[in-house]
Amino acid sequence: MTRIPLPALIGLAVTGAYFLAALFAPLLAPYGLSEVVGDVWEPSSAEHLLGTDNIGRDLLSRLIYGGRTTIFVASAATILSFFTGSVLGLFAAVVGGWVDQLLSRFVDLIMAIPTLIFALVVLSVMPVTLPVLIVVMGLLDSTRVFRLSRAVAADLAVMDFVEAARLRGEGRGWIIFREILPNALSPLVAEMGMRFIFMVLFVSTLSFLGLGIQPPEADWGGIVKENKDGIVYGISAALLPAVAIATLAIAVNLVADWILDRTTSLKGGRNG
């Protein structure tokens, strides 16, 4: 069993901790999501480890519940993006021909518009509910996953071992799932980590702009929005979600880097 290097281990531990906290939020949070328990913008104390927010709710609890919502939405959107993008990408690479051309040109078209702009355009006419948010974010981002999985699959599809399978008479299903996919998994999984980080940042940004998760649900972006007026008075409440996001993003990054490293060594080319 190969040893896991320290940075990746830390990354895995931190990511795991965040997901567990998200899962067990009601058990962990000292107070309720919308309970007003104190004065406005109280500094940190024994009862309120991170102080209170702009209307007196416990910030630590808001952060924990906010984390739950953020992580949930980001995870759902990542799964949607990943599956749509990679299945279509693998399919396009293996089938080739006009199907590939059509899909690729369509993806190029969508990617010609910056993601935030496109999201803003679409959200200006749709009701901003959780499902809508997840679908919009997921589909917009699936374009990037499509490009990557198509490139990886196209590289693999011309390798001799895939040709050997074709010559044997193997069907398309075998070729995609038993020959190509196992070799494409590593770079795709690493990318999934990067997409997740992007989703977390993206949903927070949308919430901050008022177009993401709506109150009374909390999410990290929304918490910043609620507390931003305190900044000019020297109240740092709005900065706390930044710490939470940065830590999670860095942790996932470390894990993704480790997965990518493992790909090149298993290929058996240079090192093995």
Place this chain on the structure above:
Amino acid sequence: MVEPLLNIENLRIEAASYQPGEAPSRITIVDDVSLSLQKGHVLGLIGESGAGKSTIGLSAMAYGRGGVELTGGEIRLNGREIRTAPSPVLRKLRGVEVTYVAQSAAAAFNPAKRLMEQVIESTLEHGRASRREAEARAVDLFEKLGLPDPGTFGNRYPHQVSGGQLQRAMTAMALCPQPDLIIFDEPTTALDVTTQLGVLSAIKAAIRDLGVAALYITHDLAVVAQIADDIMVLRHGKTVEYGTADQIINAPRKAYTRALVSVAANEHPENLPAGEAVLSLKGITARYRNVPFDVVSDIGIDVKPGTTLAVVGESGSGKSTLARVITGLLPAARGEITFAGRRLPPGLERRTREDLRELQMIYQMADVAMNPRQTVGTIIGRPLEFYFGLKGAAQKQRVVELLDEIELGERFLDRYPAELSGGQKQRVCIARALAAKPKLIICDEVTSALDPLVAEGILKLLLDLQTSEGVAYVFITHDIATVRAVADTIAVMHKGRLVRYGMKSEVLSPPFDDYTELLLKSVPEMRIGWMEETLAALEAEAR
């Protein structure tokens, strides 16, 4: 006794080894190697891949490629110790006292700059001549090395000239600053055999004219015999034998050296049974989609069961394309393919599973021919399952039988391709092909990427299997020695056409057509003085 130009004593070179999941460790690449080189002499460094010859060659300018470190011993160049010299000192001697000719000229030139600029760069950099003088020298060298339009050749970009021309240009680049020593790192390995002869003689003439010393690195003993005064045989970083070229070639002392010298001498007695051909091509013509000419035209060959047809040609001859046509990957535009008595549809999709089973293929690069995520057991087992429905214990038993046949054994069942050596990988590919019990196997340059001794082993295995299984081979190769070793019949291809075809003894005996003559004559023989004789003969005929 004159002080040698280059004197290396007890050289030791180490590298860091990064195995996945383990802490980095140090391994010794070169162990206790000593050599000495006089001014104007040529020393050939010979060995298989991984022997350390390039590493030793580069140490002559105290350079370690890719994080390799020169950790012990003494390297004296022109009387000065350079192994422990600091970078500024080394930069002063690199490119002017010692120059380097790389294996792949195409990659070694900067694609964004004209050739002249790169050829004279080192001369100008070290202040050896003014720009005008340097350019004049370069043009003179272009002419000496046989490059076309020497006056304007330097204006071109690397992508505008051919591989052989680039190799000569790189030699010009190495000669321009008038160095004391040139390191030639496999300069003709990547070239076609007909081009190789010209480049080799140009290099030899240029070195002699300018009195430059050279380290000539190659794995081809026949090539080095044409150009070296002394030869050092290396294996796994250690010296096996070191002596004059005459002694090494004609009176090798060590067993390893003898094996290397005799590798080209294998002959296979030809054999032509009566009866129906197992594979028959008539008038086969094919072209690629966006290419306006035929890649193979009007090919007609027959292969009798249990025999080997060698298809010989250089790059661009169409021999690999022929393999794709036979297997159906590239449907023939015209012509017919008859296999085991039935007409084969030109395209892969319309063939039956039986058709596909009885015609198998083995590839040149074994590492990409196997799925890196499948074990040896799965790789060999899949055809058994796919064609014969063998599963479970029955499959495993058959796989072990095949592993024994390819001389590997049961303990390889759970290994991954990345854990095998080059020769072992190719054996697994052979077993995979055999598992289908084919009537014919197409071997596409299957030994070209292997070291000569390993390749010899593979060829022997293939011949043994042919006797025991009765399978026929279409053996595609560019190497004449391999052809002699395996073929019953030979087809010579040039620019997509069949130039010569028949039994081995006929094809390899005169009278020849022009191309086959050139091809056969260009193959270096393990004989000192062969090159001069051949060039003289070719020149005489041209007159």
Place this chain on the structure above:
Amino acid sequence: MNAQIAMLLAQRFLLGLLLIVLVSILIFAGTQILPGDVAQSILGQSATPEALANLREQLGLNAPVHERYLSWLSGVLQGDLGNSLTNGRDIAESIGARLGNTLFLAFWAALISVPLAIVLGLVSVLYRGRWPDRLISAVTLASISIPEFMMSYILMFYVAVQLGWAPSVAMIDDRMSLLQKLHAIALPVAVLVMVVLAHMMRMTRAALLNVMQSAYIETAELKGLNRFKIIWRHAFPNSIAPIVNVVMLNMAYLIVGVVVVEVVFVYPGMGQYLVDHVAKRDVPVVQACGIIFAGVYILLNMLADIVSILANPRLRQPK
């Protein structure tokens, strides 16, 4: 300039135009997804059916989709972006000054970040694996792990509020001198630079490393050239194309970052304009801003393509 290059450039240019047209369709379509009633949302729940019908007639909502698209598109090409639904003002007028402000902000951010990214990428490659490289990598990693708006508040808190070195609201107008303007936008520019720099530097480093691992770099080293000359003479000419590509790609981050940063610092630019009106569901404004942002992005990508083509010696000097 030979025929082959001219053909390729013409091709790219036409493709760019085609793309802008297709994107305009996409943007237009994006706002038509819901069969929601614009008239309804303007007049509210209590509107009478006649009032609704009149407004629909007025806004041209009864025409079929493709007609509405074509009339919008022809308007855009003539410089008429329509009128805002919320306050009826001409959009092109409102955008005019704001577009200038946004470009001003983006320009300074690009001016600072691009050279810095190239230099830092170079330093990373020169000292690969040693402390400068690791330090830069660590800071970069932290930088891209925080969304722009959070980065903005962090800077605002420490630099503006605690230290008072720059204003926390980036208000600019024409009466200010250049220096005063620069002081006002110091913080938003700093945020943009940090975000774009991080992404760009990673890619510059990767592009340079890729080139540095080529065989011809070793050839140069074996000629005895020093590090600097090797990079300047051999690595750079081959890095131009990939680096320009990287820079253009990152301009996308700039466009997105500008939107967020303008909102945080209350800067009178197009980003703030767009966000305000998205919340108000002001479709004409959203369409107009969308096509402008997308158009700029496409233009930048097209420029990247063109530079790639021009920098490729194989195309400039064919066989």
